[in-house]
Amino acid sequence: MTVYDSADRVVATGSLGHGEYNGSACVFPVVLPGVPGGTKSYSVQVLWRDKTKITSEQARSGSLVISLG
Template structure:
């Protein structure tokens, strides 16, 4: 997992946790440490699946959810 700031610079990387089945999906917990404050938004990319934009507030409070399928 790669985290970019609002300027498009890579600011942190992390990994997906172990997947757990949940109905018809598989849920992965994610934790990325060392993301610096100060960006108005962040973009998160898992592998080659494309970037997802989250606000700074969402990022700080763990407000990230995405579909990989």
């Protein structure tokens, strides 16, 4: 995973944890230490997939949802 700030600069990288099926989808834990604050939004990219824009609040609360399928 790659995290970009609102100026499209790479600010952190990480990886998906071990996924588990929850009955309707696979859920992967994500830990991205060192993401700096001070921006209103971030973009998150998993592998070659399109970037997903999230707000700073979504990032802090852990409410990131990305479809990989």
